[in-house]
Amino acid sequence: MHRTIFTTPVINSLLRAGSLAFLKLKGWKIDGSLPPGQTKCVLIAAPHTSNWDLPYTLMVAFALRLTPYWMGKSQIFRWPFGGLMRWLGGISVNREQSTNLVAASAEALLAADGPVQLIVPPEGTRSKTRYWKTGFYWIAHTAQVPIVMAYMDYPRKLSGLGPVFKPSGDIDADMLAIKAFYAQFKGKNWQQFDHQ
Incomplete structure (x- = not known):
């Protein structure tokens, strides 16, 4: 994987201190951590309902000492912001040619x-969506890595890492369990988020 803001010495330490200070100032509480030795996983980022989710997610990642990468539509990786987006951990995805996205992502992991x-x-968009x-799920299942259920609850100003979930291959049963966990959280524009 390419170098990111999270793996750049000195800058990483400065931004972690700044993130902790900003989150504390805004009244956010950070909870949870990766299990010891869990170096590779898929993080669900939900609910995703606002452009504010990205900066808050990055700050929480600094606070929890994560090394995250995220996928974004190819348009945001164009000049002049492409280099910055990649440095922030972004991986460009062409949604018109994403038939092998799962396999490519699992292979990269x-x-x-x-x-x-x-x-x-899981919503794949900030717009209102009914189905995840x-x-x-299939990236984690294909790569044989666990899913870590990350969350951001704006009304309670609470963010962090929830349980580790190992995909069984029974996607219907597994998705019910995953969505049941997320039913307790609300995004910034929570009306756009559907747990079904």
């Missing part, structure tokens, strides 16, 4: 020579 937490918003996309 397995090939990475260091800790990688791949952040995938299942790419995050």
Whole structure:
């Protein structure tokens, strides 16, 4: 995986201190941690309902000492912001040619020579959506890595890492269990988020 803001010495330490200070100032509480030795996983990022989710997610990642990568539509990786987006951990995805996205993402996870937490918003969009996309599930299942259920609850100003979930291959049963966990959280524009 390419170098990011999270793996750049000195800058990483400064931004972690700044993130902790900003989150404390705004009244946010951070909870949870990766299990010891869990270097590779898929992080569900939910609920995803606002542009504010990205900066808050990055700050929480600094606070929890994560090394996250995230997937974004290819348009945001164009000049002049492409280099910055990649440095922030972004991986460009062409949604018009994403038929092999699961396999490519799983392969990248397995090939990475260091800790990688791949952040995938299950809704796939900030717009109101009724059904979750299942790419995050199949990436984890294909790579044989666990899913860590990350959350952000704006009304309670609470964010962090929830339980570790190991995909069984029975996606219907597993998705019911995953969505049951997320039923307690509300995004910034919570009316756009549907747990079904």
